[in-house]
Amino acid sequence: MVSTTPYGAWRSPIHAELAASHDSRPEFVGAVGDEVWWVAPRPLEDGRMTLVRRRADGVEESALAAPWNVRSRLFEYGGMPWAAVPRESGGPLVVFAHFADQRLYAWEPDDPAGAPPRPLTPVSAVGGGLRWADPVLPPGRGEVWCVLEEFTGEGPTDLRRVLAAVPLDGSAADDRDAVRELTDDRHRFLTGPRLSPDGRRAAWIAWDHPRMSWEGTELKVAEVGEDGPFAGIRTVLGGPDEAVAQVEWAADGSLLAVTDRTGWWNLHRVDVATGACVDLCRREEEFGGALWRPGTRWFAPLDNGLVAVVHGRGAMVLGILDPETGELVDAAGPWTEWNATVSASGSRVVGVAASPRTAYEVVELDTGTGRARVVGARHVDPVDPAYYPEPLIRTFTGPDGREIHAHVYPPHSPDHLAPADELPPFVVWAHGGPTGRSPQVLDLEIAYFTSRGIGVAQVNYGGSTGYGRAYRDRLRGRWGIVDVEDCAAVAEALADEGTADRARLAIRGGSAGGWTTAASLVATDLYACGTIAYPVLDLMGWLDGGTHDLESHYLEYLVGPFAEVPDRYRDRSPLTRADRIAVPFLLLQGLEDPVCPPRQSEGLVEAVAGRGVPHAYLTFEGEGHGFRRADSVVRSLEAELSLYAQTFGIDVPGVPALELAK
Incomplete structure (x- = not known):
């Protein structure tokens, strides 16, 4: 029987333990002969990663027992x-x-x-x-x-x-x-080598500070001898303003690479001798993305000359490309989002895919028959799918008329309706990266809130990948401005159109999303509260050895060279403007975080202490940058829900009350 209950107070079978136990995604999939192997998280086993093996007979097994952590x-x-x-x-x-x-x-x-x-x-x-x-x-x-x-x-x-x-x-x-x-150390960052079919050449990607991989990289090629280092190393593609994201050799010995020289990451064939390249399927779509982790694969050549590609504008889908004709045929099936982990063996392609109704699964495509099927990590509904949210793909208008892409998840439950005169609370989710992107897939952490009557809006603010280089370059020098403005524009629009309650808007995010959340709380009075997780808060602290090597010069892109714009580093840091925070917030921090160390969060707690701003600071032993253990996810989700309940005046049954200090 459907009951009329205020938003946020709906009872839901999607509890925090359920969301935490299903907080897993297969990754780094590979074909090993007739078998398929992949890495899978085990949140209930202290968050370790295991290797999963699917034998040729279809038997799936966790190949490495604890304590092995791949x-x-x-x-x-x-x-x-x-x-x-x-x-x-x-x-x-x-x-x-x-x-x-x-x-x-x-x-x-x-x-x-x-x-x-x-x-x-x-x-x-x-x-x-x-x-x-x-x-x-x-x-x-x-x-x-x-x-x-x-x-x-x-x-x-x-x-x-x-x-x-x-x-x-x-x-x-x-x-x-x-x-x-095999090489010297003249380049700061490298991907693993790819060996040509004849074994005579190797190719890889390299780049250097202060650039990140999506700003500019170089495609290197070298001769391989019997022993000793590679010989004749040379750059055949890329540069300071061209980002090569992946390289592979085709079966015929030709070199394939994804590069954004057209303004979009497209797949090219590269002439090793001259560096000349041909765009194999020129589209205003992405066939690649931000190379945060070497071994990420958006494409895989097949033995017959075709190429499996993950591509799209926003959502990424799997297709088979004929590089001779440019014809691209997408795989059939219910999956609307494919991850950048594809592998090919013979006529088979394996990858990881999901949809708004299914979590990530390992999927195999037979290119001979066109049939795609789940072969591992098969999604099983842990609750009635009627409790899943119904997402909406939205495009909003921001300052200067710019487009802002977002996914909106209104509150949804088969058991509850809200009073006719009530508008729902909404939480804006700011993703990390900031060159990340929020995919439109089933996420039980989102369902944890929407099934209780709290809406979620995932904002792919300017700087996000998936929409071309110009879209992600909007953030160049404007981190803390464009991301804040875009999130606020979506929240304002939802309130203006009557989708959300203007008095009950919140914002949350982790890592770079934690920065955007904190920067939003000091720059606007739009939000009633916020949840800040493992954040960047002090730009000056990052300059002074306050983060790891990969991102130690990232601020030159996001903010500008310190020598030229020193005031920006002070003026944009949420820590230096902490006196402007006037609403409750929750701060979550892993104590083993090498990317955003605890001292960033500790500085914010010290800055607001005794100022009368309700807040809570929760730390997590053994957690790094992002939470992997089920008990950490449970604790953080319940604390976040309690923050919203207290701020919005909602009676939430069965959730421990978060103690807020002042």
């Missing part, structure tokens, strides 16, 4: 942490990075004796040690090639990166000198 710390955000090759006998050979010590391990899962993984690389006591990612296993060489990140001191930027070859016989397990370096 996750690299390269760039602090990680990268492809494993590689595997099928063998004629003995089953596959697997190499992976273990999070606890960051060593590479070799493992034979079908070993009759059940031998555990054996280490391939040594432990270093210097700084963050040795870290490895984006591995490949070149045929017949007895080595694994990958990116090596090696700390040379105790500081977060005291390090070097090279491409390196590690022997598979274990001879480097206690001997750093046994690791063969």
Whole structure:
């Protein structure tokens, strides 16, 4: 029976424990012969990442038991942490990075004796040690090639990166000198090498401070000898204002790369000798994205010359491209969002996809028949789908008439209606990155709120990827302005049209979204409260060794060179304007966060102490940048709901009250 109940007080079967236990997404999928392997989170097992194996007979199993944790710390955000090759006998050979010590391990899962993984690389006591990612296993060489990140001191930027070859016989397990370096360390950032079909050439992507990978990168090609470093290294594509996001060799030996030289990440064929390139499917769509983690794959060449591509404007879907004709045919099926992790084997393509009604699943496409099917991590509804929200794709108008893309999730429940004269509270969600994008997929954390009568609006503010280079460059020099304005424009529009209650608007975000949330609270009186998670709050602190190496110069793009615009760093930092915060807020922080260290959050707590602003500061032992453990997600979700209940005057049953200090 449907009851009339105020917004926010609706009872829901989607409790915090349920949302936390389903807070998982398969990633880094790969075809290993007739098998499919991928990395899967285990939030109920202290947030570790495991390898999942789907055998040729369809049996799916967690291949590595606890405490193995398949996750690299390269760039602090990680990268492809494993590689595997099928063998004629003995089953596959697997190499992976273990999070606890960051060593590479070799493992034979079908070993009759059940031998555990054996280490391939040594432990270093210097700084963050040795870290490895984006591995490949070149045929017949007895080595694994990958990116090596090696700390040379105790500081977060005291390090070097090279491409390196590690022997598979274990001879480097206690001997750093046994690791063969394939390149020098002249470039600050690298992706793993891609080997040509004939084994004679390698290709990879490199870039340097102060650029981030979506600003400008270089596509490198070199000759591969029997031993020793790569020879004849040269740049064949890219530069300071052109971002190459991925490179692969096709079966015929041609070089394929995604580059944004047209203003959109399109797929090109590159002439290795001259650097000339041909756009294989010129569209105002993205065939790539922001390269945060090496090993991210938006396309995969097939043996027959076709190319599997993830592409779109906003939402990304899987298609098969004929590079000779430019014809692009999208895969059939209910999935509306495909992740940048595709792999091809023979005529099969495997990837990870989701929709507004399903969470992320491992999907296989048979390009011969056109049939797509779920082969792993199959979505199972944990509750009646009637409790899922019904998202709306919206485009709003911001300052200067600019477009702002957003997904709006109105409150929804089969059990409740609100009083006819009441408008719902709404929470604006600001994604991280800030070069990220909020996909339109089933998210039980969103459903946790919408099924209780609280709306959610995900804003893909200027700076987001998925809408071309000009859209993401809106944030250049204007971080803390464009993102704040765009979120406010969406909130204002929802209130003006009667979709949301203007008096009950909130904003929340983590990482860069935490910055946008905090900056919004100090710049506008639009929001009644906010939830700030593992945020950037003090730009000056970032300049002074306050973050990791990858983003240590990012502010030159987002804010401007400090030497030229020093006042911006002070004036835009929420920490220096904390006296302008006049509404309740919740601050969430992982104590092991190397990207946004706790001292940023601690500074905000000190700045508002005793000022009469209701607030709560919750910290999480063992959590880094983003929460992986189920108990952390539960605690943070319930605290966030309690903040909204207290601020909006809602009686929420069954949720622990958040204690707010003043």
